[in-house]
Amino acid sequence: MFQLIKSLIFKFLEALGSYLTLITEVIISTYRRPPSWPLLREQCFNIGVLSIIVVAVTGMSTGTVLAVQSFYQLSDKGFAGVTGIMVAKAMITELGPVLTALMVTGRVGSAMCAELGTMRVTEQIDALSSMAVNPNSYLIAPRFIAGFTMVPLLTVFSVIMGIFGGYVISVYYFGMSSASYFDPMPLHISLFDLAMGLIKAFIFGILLVTICCYKGMRTQGGAAGVGRATTQSVVISYICILISDFLITMALNSIHQEL
Numbered sequence: 054m055f056q057l058i059k060s061l062i063f064k065f066l067e068a069l070g071s072y073l074t075l076i077t078e079v080i081i082s083t084y085r086r087p088p089s090w091p092l093l094r095e096q097c098f099n100i101g102v103l104s105i106i107v108v109a110v111t112g113m114s115t116g117t118v119l120a121v122q123s124f125y126q127l128s129d130k131g132f133a134g135v136t137g138i139m140v141a142k143a144m145i146t147e148l149g150p151v152l153t154a155l156m157v158t159g160r161v162g163s164a165m166c167a168e169l170g171t172m173r174v175t176e177q178i179d180a181l182s183s184m185a186v187n188p189n190s191y192l193i194a195p196r197f198i199a200g201f202t203m204v205p206l207l208t209v210f211s212v213i214m215g216i217f218g219g220y221v222i223s224v225y226y227f228g229m230s231s232a233s234y235f236d237p238m239p240l241h242i243s244l245f246d247l248a249m250g251l252i253k254a255f256i257f258g259i260l261l262v263t264i265c266c267y268k269g270m271r272t273q274g275g276a277a278g279v280g281r282a283t284t285q286s287v288v289i290s291y292i293c294i295l296i297s298d299f300l301i302t303m304a305l306n307s308i309h310q311e312l
Contacts (some may be wrong), residue, residue, distance in 0.1 A: 058172055074266050075189070079197050079263075080189040092195040099204035100161050100196075107156050108211045115148050116140055116215030120222040124229075133227075137234035138241050140219035141212075145242065145250045149212040151298055154257035158290045162265035164195060168285040169269025170279040175263070193266045195257070204258030205251055212250065249305050256297060261290045 125138040169192060172178050176186050223229040268286035272278050 056097070071271070072263070075193075075267050075270065076263050079189045079193050080218050082187055083194040085306060086187075086190055088195040088198065092191070093198055095202055096199035098193040100157065100199045101206060102159055104160055104203075104207055107160055107215040108153055108207045109214050111152050112144070112149065112158050112211035112214035113218035115152060115227060116144060116218030117222045119143055119148070119215070119280065120219035120227075122271065124223065124227050128227075133229065133310045134233045135237065136221065136223050136227075136229065137216075138237050141216050141238050141242055142246065143214035144219075145243050145246050147298070147302075148150050148258060149226055150214060150250050150253035151294065153208045153254065154204060154261055154294050155228060155291060156206065157258075158261045158265070158287055159292070162261045162290055165262070166265040166269040166272075167279055167283045167310060168281045170272030173270060174275050174278060181300050189272070193270070196262050201260030205254040208250060208254035209282045244311055245305075249302070250304065251254045253301055260293050260297060263291060264290045289298065 107263055119140045120136055122132055123136045127133055127135060127139075169178075172192075178192070180190050181191060220231070220234055223234050266284040268282045268289070272282040274281070
């Protein structure tokens with residue numbers, strides 16, 4: 054049992070070191086030679102534009118559910134007027150960044166890992182290296198830049214759609230006035246809440262892209278290996294997003310209380 058635990062710890066540390074090395078190499082190669090605009094534009098389109106529909110549906114459905122739950126829980130206590138604040142706060146600080154990252158991981162991260170994994174097992178990446186093309190600059194850097202650029206923008210869009218969905222349900226179904234829904238928001242939503250949501254989205258974007266690219270670049274074992282790597286990349290990304298969400302929330306709130 055001890056040997057098994059020791060072996061798992063060593064494997065984890067080895068994978069963590071390899072992952073951090075890959076991120077460092079990508080950052081250095083990006084700084085030395087930024088990717089060309091056509092490559093970057095393609096990845097921004099794949100990650101950002103093609104994810105708009107799924108992000109919009111996720112954000113709006115989440116906002117409507119939050120509004121319904123908040124209204125039913127608070128209306129009999131005389132606090133129905135805080136429905137808008139509940140929806141906005143939850144979407145900005147937690148559900149917007151987390152759900153957007155999860156949706157983008159499922160839609161883009163899995164495809165990213167499968168594409169790179171297929172290139173690895175078919176030796177296309179080795180062919181790039183033999184032609185003096187840096188795979189990190191050509192394959193990973195455009196995805197890296199597009200990830201931490203597009204995920205925050207998608208998060209903002211998801212938050213807007215969530216607040217709008219809550220507004221539609223609250224006003225046109227429960228009969229609240231628009232003023233009751235929107236007016237308390239500027240008083241109770243601070244710049245700290247907005248900063249927390251954007252910081253989370255930025256970090257989640259980096260995590261999901263780098264983890265999926267790392268698993269794709271380390272794929273072995275043919276077609277079956279590509280399938281395993283894709284599944285592992287999505288599961289690991291989900292776990293890292295959820296754990297980092299908790300850690301970021303604790304850290305930022307602790308810092309905010311001390312300031």
